[in-house]
Amino acid sequence: MSDRVQSSAADQPSRRSFLKLSAAAAAGGALAGSLAIGRSAHAAGSDVLKIGLIGCGGRGSGAAADALRADPNLKLTALGDTFSDRVKSSLHNLSMQFGDKVAVADDRCFVGFDAYQKVIDSGVDVVILASPPHFRPAHLKAVVAAGKHVFVEKPVAVDAPGVRSVQESCAEAKKKGISLVSGLCYRYDPGKRETIKRIHDGAIGDIVAINVNYNTSPLKVFQRQPSWSEMEWQVRNWQYFNWLSGDHNVEQHVHSLDKAAWVMRDEPPKEAIGLGGRQVRAEVEDCNNFDHHAVVYEYASGVKLFAYCRQQSGCHIDVTDHIMGTKGRAELMKHTIEGEAKWRYRGKTPSMYQEEHDALFASIRSGQPINNGEYMIRSTMMGILGRMATYTGQLITWDQAINSNEKLGPDKYEWGALPVAPVAKPGITQFA
Numbered sequence: 001m002s003d004r005v006q007s008s009a010a011d012q013p014s015r016r017s018f019l020k021l022s023a024a025a026a027a028g029g030a031l032a033g034s035l036a037i038g039r040s041a042h043a044a045g046s047d048v049l050k051i052g053l054i055g056c057g058g059r060g061s062g063a064a065a066d067a068l069r070a071d072p073n074l075k076l077t078a079l080g081d082t083f084s085d086r087v088k089s090s091l092h093n094l095s096m097q098f099g100d101k102v103a104v105a106d107d108r109c110f111v112g113f114d115a116y117q118k119v120i121d122s123g124v125d126v127v128i129l130a131s132p133p134h135f136r137p138a139h140l141k142a143v144v145a146a147g148k149h150v151f152v153e154k155p156v157a158v159d160a161p162g163v164r165s166v167q168e169s170c171a172e173a174k175k176k177g178i179s180l181v182s183g184l185c186y187r188y189d190p191g192k193r194e195t196i197k198r199i200h201d202g203a204i205g206d207i208v209a210i211n212v213n214y215n216t217s218p219l220k221v222f223q224r225q226p227s228w229s230e231m232e233w234q235v236r237n238w239q240y241f242n243w244l245s246g247d248h249n250v251e252q253h254v255h256s257l258d259k260a261a262w263v264m265r266d267e268p269p270k271e272a273i274g275l276g277g278r279q280v281r282a283e284v285e286d287c288n289n290f291d292h293h294a295v296v297y298e299y300a301s302g303v304k305l306f307a308y309c310r311q312q313s314g315c316h317i318d319v320t321d322h323i324m325g326t327k328g329r330a331e332l333m334k335h336t337i338e339g340e341a342k343w344r345y346r347g348k349t350p351s352m353y354q355e356e357h358d359a360l361f362a363s364i365r366s367g368q369p370i371n372n373g374e375y376m377i378r379s380t381m382m383g384i385l386g387r388m389a390t391y392t393g394q395l396i397t398w399d400q401a402i403n404s405n406e407k408l409g410p411d412k413y414e415w416g417a418l419p420v421a422p423v424a425k426p427g428i429t430q431f432a
Helices: 015-027 029-039 058-069 084-101 115-120 133-145 160-176 190-200 230-236 254-263 352-366 373-392 398-402
Strands: 049-054 074-081 109-111 126-129 149-152 180-182 207-216 271-277 292-298 304-311 318-325 328-331 336-339
Touching: 049 058, 049 115, 058 074, 058 084, 058 126, 058 352, 074 084, 074 115, 084 109, 109 115, 115 133, 126 133, 126 352, 133 149, 133 160, 149 352, 160 373, 160 398, 180 352, 180 373, 190 254, 190 328, 190 336, 207 254, 254 304, 254 318, 254 373, 271 373, 292 373, 373 398
Parallel strands: 049 074, 049 126, 074 109, 126 149, 149 180, 207 304
Antiparallel strands: 207 318, 271 292, 292 304, 318 328, 328 336
16 A cells, blocks of 8 residues: 655665664654653543454454453444454454443444544544554554554565555654554563563673574465455455565564564664575465575674574474574573573563553553554564565665565555466566
């Protein structure tokens, strides 16, 4: 949904300017805080906050449930999805769990590609964005324009124009004092917070290399129905089409990339090279996502990040993160450090999904907004950079990637025919 961005070479963002823009946005936090106190005063104390959910699939409904648990004075008042059956299912399940905290009237159940705007305009205070990632930039832009607090599922875009749009929206959210919490949930996990704090404090010495893995099985498939158009078939199986998901190096593996980025203090890598392909994927006919990616990201310091992901049946499952340093190593998923400063986390292990929503609503109540925009933008862009490297077979720099004008997906959204873009062929597919 993002517009193609045309700019001169002098105006194009570089890795260095990307860092400067993020720093400038952070500097606006004090102003944002003062604005937030005024605009959220109505939410203090026992005032009821109204929540709107955009995207009523499993993840969206799960996020709504976490939100409703986060504060005693919340009500879910609007639902929106491309499909009516998703709205009905989500409403039924959430009503069964939360009773009168779910107060969604029939005229607050919205269906279609424009459902997101109707939810935003329905009088809600907080919006949960959980539609397929392709739509995230436009949805976030509309939420911020309306001045609503927002929970933004990961990833936040599928292409560089989308990332640039989200960057603008996050900066605007900061100016308006809008709380914006990302669905990159590991950032809210106490064990990982403590492990990475110790890494940053020097527990394993200087970082030498990082290896992250998200090697798992294929995802759920919705079998084609005779009444479905090509557009409906693709949107229902959005995780298998790169214009909707960004490919699984972006949609799923972004969690692993985000943890690596966090370890590297969110400095963007300077370049990436990789390999990947569609080797055995056959779950969805004519889908165009790869079933494996292997990407090596290199940082200005010389540190290399080796990032592997796979969605293939019958293979070894491995979701791990290994941080190697001059004085030891850390295992992020185990919350352990080996070496001179041997350590294991033994603290509380609450649900990280719940923690992020608790933080969102606490920030709204206090008038001290959270804005996770900087890291959710960079981690999403890392996934896109990796996909560009695997699709083309070329070494791609961060500057090339962030300035790309490649826009995935159709220019308009309507039910009917929609040709599937061909599967990328490394060495043949060109960088755009």
